[in-house]
Amino acid sequence: MTSKKPALPQLSKESLEKHLLPELYQWALSHGLLVYKPETPQTQTAMVALTTYPTPVPRACFESAQEVQVPFNELYARISSSDWLYKETKLLSASDEDFTGKLFAIQLKLDEFATTVSKDVIQPLRLGIFRSDYIVDKNSNSIKQVEFNTVSVSFSGFSGKVAALHQTLDSKGLYQEESNRTPFFQPNYEIPVSFPSAGFAKAMEVALSKYDTPNDRANLVVAFIVQRGERNVFDQKCIENELWENHGIKTVRLNFDDVLTELKLDANSNRLYMKHTGQEVGLVYYRTGYTTSDYEIEKDWDARFFLEKSYAIKAPDLMTQLSGAKKVQQLLTDDTILTKFVKDEHVKDQLKETFVKIFPLDDTPLGEEGKRLAMESPHNYVLKPQREGGGNNIYKEDIPGFLRGLDKDQWNGYILMELIDSDATEGNIICNGDSTFAVPILSELGVYGTVLFDHDSNILYNESPGWLLRSKFGDSNEGGVAAGFGCLDSVVLY
Amino acid sequence: MTSKKPALPQLSKESLEKHLLPELYQWALSHGLLVYKPETPQTQTAMVALTTYPTPVPRACFESAQEVQVPFNELYARISSSDWLYKETKLLSASDEDFTGKLFAIQLKLDEFATTVSKDVIQPLRLGIFRSDYIVDKNSNSIKQVEFNTVSVSFSGFSGKVAALHQTLDSKGLYQEESNRTPFFQPNYEIPVSFPSAGFAKAMEVALSKYDTPNDRANLVVAFIVQRGERNVFDQKCIENELWENHGIKTVRLNFDDVLTELKLDANSNRLYMKHTGQEVGLVYYRTGYTTSDYEIEKDWDARFFLEKSYAIKAPDLMTQLSGAKKVQQLLTDDTILTKFVKDEHVKDQLKETFVKIFPLDDTPLGEEGKRLAMESPHNYVLKPQREGGGNNIYKEDIPGFLRGLDKDQWNGYILMELIDSDATEGNIICNGDSTFAVPILSELGVYGTVLFDHDSNILYNESPGWLLRSKFGDSNEGGVAAGFGCLDSVVLY
Ligand SMILES: Nc1ncnc2c1ncn2[C@@H]1O[C@H](COP(=O)(O)OP(=O)(O)OP(=O)(O)O)[C@@H](O)[C@H]1O
Ligand SMILES: Nc1ncnc2c1ncn2[C@@H]1O[C@H](COP(=O)(O)OP(=O)(O)OP(=O)(O)O)[C@@H](O)[C@H]1O
Ligand SMILES: [Mg+2]
Ligand SMILES: [Mg+2]
Ligand SMILES: [Mg+2]
Numbered sequence: 001m002t003s004k005k006p007a008l009p010q011l012s013k014e015s016l017e018k019h020l021l022p023e024l025y026q027w028a029l030s031h032g033l034l035v036y037k038p039e040t041p042q043t044q045t046a047m048v049a050l051t052t053y054p055t056p057v058p059r060a061c062f063e064s065a066q067e068v069q070v071p072f073n074e075l076y077a078r079i080s081s082s083d084w085l086y087k088e089t090k091l092l093s094a095s096d097e098d099f100t101g102k103l104f105a106i107q108l109k110l111d112e113f114a115t116t117v118s119k120d121v122i123q124p125l126r127l128g129i130f131r132s133d134y135i136v137d138k139n140s141n142s143i144k145q146v147e148f149n150t151v152s153v154s155f156s157g158f159s160g161k162v163a164a165l166h167q168t169l170d171s172k173g174l175y176q177e178e179s180n181r182t183p184f185f186q187p188n189y190e191i192p193v194s195f196p197s198a199g200f201a202k203a204m205e206v207a208l209s210k211y212d213t214p215n216d217r218a219n220l221v222v223a224f225i226v227q228r229g230e231r232n233v234f235d236q237k238c239i240e241n242e243l244w245e246n247h248g249i250k251t252v253r254l255n256f257d258d259v260l261t262e263l264k265l266d267a268n269s270n271r272l273y274m275k276h277t278g279q280e281v282g283l284v285y286y287r288t289g290y291t292t293s294d295y296e297i298e299k300d301w302d303a304r305f306f307l308e309k310s311y312a313i314k315a316p317d318l319m320t321q322l323s324g325a326k327k328v329q330q331l332l333t334d335d336t337i338l339t340k341f342v343k344d345e346h347v348k349d350q351l352k353e354t355f356v357k358i359f360p361l362d363d364t365p366l367g368e369e370g371k372r373l374a375m376e377s378p379h380n381y382v383l384k385p386q387r388e389g390g391g392n393n394i395y396k397e398d399i400p401g402f403l404r405g406l407d408k409d410q411w412n413g414y415i416l417m418e419l420i421d422s423d424a425t426e427g428n429i430i431c432n433g434d435s436t437f438a439v440p441i442l443s444e445l446g447v448y449g450t451v452l453f454d455h456d457s458n459i460l461y462n463e464s465p466g467w468l469l470r471s472k473f474g475d476s477n478e479g480g481v482a483a484g485f486g487c488l489d490s491v492v493l494y
Numbered sequence: 495m496t497s498k499k500p501a502l503p504q505l506s507k508e509s510l511e512k513h514l515l516p517e518l519y520q521w522a523l524s525h526g527l528l529v530y531k532p533e534t535p536q537t538q539t540a541m542v543a544l545t546t547y548p549t550p551v552p553r554a555c556f557e558s559a560q561e562v563q564v565p566f567n568e569l570y571a572r573i574s575s576s577d578w579l580y581k582e583t584k585l586l587s588a589s590d591e592d593f594t595g596k597l598f599a600i601q602l603k604l605d606e607f608a609t610t611v612s613k614d615v616i617q618p619l620r621l622g623i624f625r626s627d628y629i630v631d632k633n634s635n636s637i638k639q640v641e642f643n644t645v646s647v648s649f650s651g652f653s654g655k656v657a658a659l660h661q662t663l664d665s666k667g668l669y670q671e672e673s674n675r676t677p678f679f680q681p682n683y684e685i686p687v688s689f690p691s692a693g694f695a696k697a698m699e700v701a702l703s704k705y706d707t708p709n710d711r712a713n714l715v716v717a718f719i720v721q722r723g724e725r726n727v728f729d730q731k732c733i734e735n736e737l738w739e740n741h742g743i744k745t746v747r748l749n750f751d752d753v754l755t756e757l758k759l760d761a762n763s764n765r766l767y768m769k770h771t772g773q774e775v776g777l778v779y780y781r782t783g784y785t786t787s788d789y790e791i792e793k794d795w796d797a798r799f800f801l802e803k804s805y806a807i808k809a810p811d812l813m814t815q816l817s818g819a820k821k822v823q824q825l826l827t828d829d830t831i832l833t834k835f836v837k838d839e840h841v842k843d844q845l846k847e848t849f850v851k852i853f854p855l856d857d858t859p860l861g862e863e864g865k866r867l868a869m870e871s872p873h874n875y876v877l878k879p880q881r882e883g884g885g886n887n888i889y890k891e892d893i894p895g896f897l898r899g900l901d902k903d904q905w906n907g908y909i910l911m912e913l914i915d916s917d918a919t920e921g922n923i924i925c926n927g928d929s930t931f932a933v934p935i936l937s938e939l940g941v942y943g944t945v946l947f948d949h950d951s952n953i954l955y956n957e958s959p960g961w962l963l964r965s966k967f968g969d970s971n972e973g974g975v976a977a978g979f980g981c982l983d984s985v986v987l988y
């Protein structure tokens with residue numbers, strides 16, 4: 001092992017096109033790195049966008065990102081069940097009526113519902129399936145947190161496959177010219193592989209095992225709540241396959257329409273059942289519901305309420321989802337607030353090490369500073385609303401004009417975040433569809449977390465089952481793979 | 495376990511289309527049951543054609559087909575290295591100039607070559623990778639052999655996946671209506687799973703381990719000789735993946751052009767090397783070269799000669815390929831000939847049990863009978879030339895006219911085979927592309943064999959690593975999946 005940053009292969013066009021890419025394509029397709037293309041039949045698929053080579057990441061950064069995951073899981077578990085979050089979300093609802101407001105309205109209905117039923121039909125457990133995203137800051141050479149995702153985190157199934165693909169291509173000597181079919185990176189440099197989807201399945205299995213039921217446990221199912229016309233099916237399928245093949249747990253896939261037509265709540269027990277099969281849903285796992293466009297029709301909000309009020313464990317429940325708000329991330333940079341939830345000073349320092357400056361845009365002194373910075377030095381900042389799913393942020397010079405176009409009372413719904421400055425990687429090649437792009441890329445490291453906890457913040461299970469590297473064109477501001485801006489990558493450590 | 499033939503599920507349209515098929519498609523695609531469609535980019539693929547349910551096969555038939563495989567392997571190993579085959583092939587060359595003739599011409603050149611070099615640069619080992627195909631005869635309720643394939647047998651990689659798919663769908667209760675999500679077949683009926691591609695890889699590993707080399711063994715590669723524009727890549731990829739993942743053995747894929755440009759023979763040792771990488775090819779595995787159309791240009795015959803003459807082990811060598819001629823199959827139905835190769839009476843009887851009547855069309859008494867039957871009762875027969883790959887046979891009423899259209903001296907190149915009469919299975923559904931076909935199907939059971947032997951018929955390794963079930967529309971005469979006539983299926987035993 002060495003600590004010099006590895007160069008990337010510089011293959012001739014012939015080596016790339018004749019030897020490396022066909023092997024990469026066939027490996028990827030035959031190992032399930034698939035996505036449905038728009039408007040194609042269900043029996044046809046295409047390779048998901050990915051890089052040709054792994055991208056160098058400093059080992060220290062990689063390890064520190066993983067070290068903080070279990071503490072971050074615990075932090076967000078505590079926040080989720082706190083009065084503090086409840087109050088903050090209530091405040092936020094006012095300045096973000098379309099999304100936070102609507103979700104919080106459901107929470108209010110849930111609170112009301114809770115007063116009308118006996119306590120034992122309310123599920124105390126909740127499952128957090130998180131991903132904390134980082135960029136390696138080039139000035140400090142340390143990881144800085146972009147955001148903490150608390151709902152519908154994707155690519156847990158693909159992450160390990162891409163790493164295994166890169167490892168295989170390297171081991172087979174395909175990263176070298178033909179004259180030298182030896183590994184390019186290994187064994188000097190490690191290409192680590194993790195299988196977060198296996199960890200997700202394990203966490204779900206643990207959750208189900210703690211779910212009490214008078215019925216046959218073998219009949220419990222996990223309901224994957226998915227988008228209509230979802231194209232990223234195969235990533236989700238990895239979790240379903242793990243659940244079935246390693247744990248014998250069945251899954252069903254339901255969109256919000258199906259939720260209202262195919263599920264029913266038992267009037268007495270408040271348990272969730274599949275109407276036609278009679279199977280009890282022990283766990284509701286959301287792969288939709290995280291963005292306004294997921295609620296296409298008014299009834300979709302009813303579907304969400306229906307699921308939330310059931311006795312099934314939710315992954316995540318509403319408040320856990322809301323804990324991932326950008327606003328919460330901003331508030332946690334305030335030491336007084338962080339201290340409420342993290343008692344251990346050393347751990348707190350570790351978490352704080354990953355924070356960059358985030359400002360509110362309200363009437364507090366910090367908010368006033370935020371407003372000033374947004375107007376006077378926007379090039380160092382990104383402006384974020386309370387949204388998920390990419391494509392919502394306002395960058396740099398666009399910020400002042402954007403803010404001026406808003407009513408001042410909406411400013412509170414945004415946070416102003418320092419831009420993390422990272423070194424672009426030269427020499428990697430993005431495969432997207434049948435095209436390749438040899439352009440500088442920027443990478444984002446995501447670390448997955450799974451945590452089972454109850455509404456008193458007791459933690460029953462807390463793991464970090466792996467990571468993800470995604471990369472995007474160096475000149476694109478957004479990094480969502482599904483949104484088409486980025487692609488899957490893997491890590492080569494140095 | 496019960497011995498009553500199981501019915502197949504009779505699902506409502508809704509259950510089929512809404513629940514079963516999406517799961518089937520996604521499982522199949524994410525587990526690599528793929529084929530390249532014509533004219534699509536290398537990064538896009540489609541599901542291979544397959545049945546929705548497994549097809550009932552009597553356990554006794556299934557077991558007896560497997561029992562005879564190791565003896566059949568041995569039989570064909572003996573035949574391949576016999577003077578008898580050499581003489582018969584020579585005779586056959588005259589009446590089949592286009593294919594047998596051309597292959598045998600290469601054999602003659604090889605013989606000549608052998609006289610010019612020292613014996614130790616001629617490879618004594620050969621690897622047979624076979625598949626014996628059967629149809630369950632409805633009159634005797636026993637298996638009858640359709641043909642014995644000695645070259646480029648396909649679907650070893652897909653066979654196990656389709657069985658695992660059917661097993662999974664059944665276990666998940668998707669073969670039932672929604673009101674009853676329990677298995678339809680299991681545990682009363684078994685859906686067995688075999689992984690022949692793992693067995694192929696094992697046999698290749700054994701072959702390589704017996705291949706002597708002065709070079710670094712870790713650098714030995716297996717060369718897959720493939721068709722130009724091969725679309726059935728993913729089935730072959732399964733063997734490549736097994737070789738790499740379980741045995742650390744590298745593979746290269748070469749078409750006949752590549753053979754002449756990318757390989758070289760060492761003048762002294764006659765060893766085969768990759769020109770640019772310097773890797774030694776220890777084993778040549780043919781997935782092309784079995785049909786006239788595989789030799790698109792004259793140079794392709796040179797490529798074949800080049801490979802055959804090398805010191806690499808061939809899977810199969812020319813004579814082993816030629817042992818799979820329909821003519822040989824016909825001759826083996828003659829007890830005197832079979833007795834030359836099979837000494838054990840009991841084994842001989844077992845093999846003979848699988849034979850139907852096959853006639854030559856020559857001037858022997860049996861040949862005269864064949865000619866008479868061909869003209870007088872053609873509806874009981876199929877006429878076969880010395881060809882592989884499907885689409886070459888002449889059926890029933892078409893036989894007399896076809897024969898009359900030939901020169902009499904070409905008749906010798908054909909054999910007349912009794913048709914095996916099997917019960918069509920009703921109720922299965924073929925998924926081909928995005929269409930489904932609920933039509934009666936006919937099924938063919940293939941049993942794979944792997945045998946390593948030398949030119950003195952010493953047998954070093956002999957295994958039967960699994961099976962394949964293929965089905966086709968009941969009204970189609972041919973069953974080639976790749977040719978579009980048929981599809982992959984699996985077995986449910988009773
Ligand atoms: N502080 C930052 N510094 C540099 N780049 C950033 C920063 N914040 C966000 N970005 C870039 O913008 C992208 C989107 O931001 P973010 O992840 O916060 O939004 P999102 O809407 O939650 O998207 P998603 O949940 O789909 O990842 C990030 O992936 C990253 O590429
Ligand atoms: N004796 C027979 N009785 C019934 N059907 C037969 C018989 N012989 C052949 N068939 C049918 O014709 C198909 C093709 O025959 P056969 O397999 O002998 O030809 P082939 O050209 O070697 O094809 P391939 O090697 O691609 O399977 C078989 O799969 C089977 O469906
Ligand atoms: Mg993000
Ligand atoms: Mg996000
Ligand atoms: Mg055949």
Ligand SMILES: [Mg+2]
Nearest residue numbers: 641643882883
């Ligand atoms: Mg054949």
